[in-house]
Amino acid sequence: MDILKIGNKEFSSRLLSGTGKFRDKNDIKKMLEKSGSQIITVALRRVNLENPIDNILNYIPKHITLLPNTSGARNAKEAIRIAHIARVAGCGDFIKIEVIHDAKYLMPDNEETIKATKALANDGFIVLPYILPDIVTCKKLEDAGASAVMPLGSPIGSNAGLQTKSLIEMIIENSNIPVIVDAGIGLPSHAAQAMEMGADAVLINTAIATASSPALAARAFSLAIEAGRTAYLLKLQEQSKYANASSPLTGFLNL
Amino acid sequence: MISIKINNRDKQIEENSSINALLEFLDLKPSSVIVEVNLNIIKKDRYDKFILKDEDNVEIITFMGGG
Numbered sequence: 555m556d557i558l559k560i561g562n563k564e565f566s567s568r569l570l571s572g573t574g575k576f577r578d579k580n581d582i583k584k585m586l587e588k589s590g591s592q593i594i595t596v597a598l599r600r601v602n603l604e605n606p607i608d609n610i611l612n613y614i615p616k617h618i619t620l621l622p623n624t625s626g627a628r629n630a631k632e633a634i635r636i637a638h639i640a641r642v643a644g645c646g647d648f649i650k651i652e653v654i655h656d657a658k659y660l661m662p663d664n665e666e667t668i669k670a671t672k673a674l675a676n677d678g679f680i681v682l683p684y685i686l687p688d689i690v691t692c693k694k695l696e697d698a699g700a701s702a703v704m705p706l707g708s709p710i711g712s713n714a715g716l717q718t719k720s721l722i723e724m725i726i727e728n729s730n731i732p733v734i735v736d737a738g739i740g741l742p743s744h745a746a747q748a749m750e751m752g753a754d755a756v757l758i759n760t761a762i763a764t765a766s767s768p769a770l771a772a773r774a775f776s777l778a779i780e781a782g783r784t785a786y787l788l789k790l791q792e793q794s795k796y797a798n799a800s801s802p803l804t805g806f807l808n809l
Numbered sequence: 810m811i812s813i814k815i816n817n818r819d820k821q822i823e824e825n826s827s828i829n830a831l832l833e834f835l836d837l838k839p840s841s842v843i844v845e846v847n848l849n850i851i852k853k854d855r856y857d858k859f860i861l862k863d864e865d866n867v868e869i870i871t872f873m874g875g876g
Contacts, residue, residue: 572876579874597875600816600868601842609841610872623875635848639870642850643843710876737876759876 556783558755560593560732561648561680561701563619567592568749568783569776570621570734572759579613581768586618589772593619595650595759598636598643599626621682623650630669637674649674650704651683660710664691668698675699684736687721689728696731703729704736704757707748711760713740716747726752742778749782750790811863828856831867843870 558565571591573582586594596610614620622640627633630653637649651674653666667683668691675681680701685691687705695703705722708714715738716722726733732754739745740761748756758775765771810821815835822831828851832839844851845868851859861867 573874574876576874595876596872598843598870599873601837601871603816603818603835603869606837607871607873610874612841622872625875639843639845639850642852643870643872645872757876763874 556787558732560682563648563680565592565619566590567776568755568779569745569772570595570736570755570757571762571772572757573597573610573614573763574759575763576768579608579610581763582610582613583615584769585762585772586615588769589762589776591618591772591776593621593648595621595623595757596645597623597625598639619648620645621648621650623652623684624670625652625654627651627653627670628655629653629663630666630673633666633670634673637670637679638677641679647678648680648682651681662686662706664688667691668694671695671700672698675701682734687718687725689721689724692725692729696729700731702732702734702754704734706737707735707744708738710737712738713761714738715740715744719747719751722748722753723751739775742774745775746778746782746785749779750785752786755779811861813861813863813865813867815867816869822861826861828859828861831861832856832869835869837869841871844868845870 558568567590569591570593572595622645624633624636633651633653651667651670653663654660662684664685671681671683682702683695683700684704692703708717734755735748735753736757739758745756762768762771811824828844839856847866
């Protein structure tokens with residue numbers, strides 16, 4: 555069995571999903587059933603007192619591992635505070651660190667992310683930091699106690715695919731903890747490519763949640779992830795500049 | 810009456826109100842929210858006994874969709 559281990563938990567699915575942007579929150583459960591995804595992200599926000607919305611946790615089956623994110627945090631201190639709130643609220647120990655103060659590209663602040671990772675890992679959290687792909691940052695995160703790293707493929711919600719491909723390849727080659735490609739995966743082929751490169755998992759939210767059928771889109775992504783993973787394990791990646799005939803170039807019929 | 814801040818807005822509430830009473834007043838289910846008072850997270854089993862004081866800074870938080 556090909557198992558993904560993050561912190562103290564084991565998973566058979568390599569698709570992490572998100573709960574943002576769903577038109578109908580009831581689609582979240584269908585999406586999880588159809589894709590087999592076992593980890594899902596949620597966000598924390600102040601209740602809008604004039605118009606309170608349903609708690610998203612009511613739409614997530616209990617056996618799914620929650621990965622609350624620290625979105626809204628602009629520095630390590632705020633990320634740490636959000637992580638503690640999530641844990642007290644019963645979300646478990648998993649936390650996706652997201653420290654962002656750039657509203658245009660939503661690029662994460664790697665430096666503050668390292669600080670938050672260190673503090674939260676020391677506090678017993680299973681920390682998954684969202685980062686701009688940088689091998690030096692990844693080593694520091696590993697030393698700080700991160701349980702995985704989540705380099706971005708392209709800006710959040712852009713569906714632009716693996717624009718950071720070569721940087722992510724460096725991370726995969728050198729990381730001792732799982733590498734989960736997060737953000738920008740817009741097509742199943744992007745997900746397959748990430749897995750073929752040797753990523754341990756991918757996180758997809760926008761492309762699934764905004765599809766005309768989130769359940770079918772999730773299925774398509776999970777098939778692509780399985781295909782890419784299998785190809786990686788089989789090492790189906792040797793390339794050549796020249797052709798290599800599928801049948802012997804001898805014994806041709808005399809026509 | 811006492812004045813407190815709820816999610817950064819000024820609000821007048823009855824003296825000796827517990828967190829549970831406040832949530833009822835705001836029509837919020839205790840099970841669906843997280844409450845912080847002066848940056849301290851209050852555990853749900855204390856909502857009934859925790860009495861709010863004048864000038865308390867209350868944050869009421871919930872989970873929503875995110876990636």
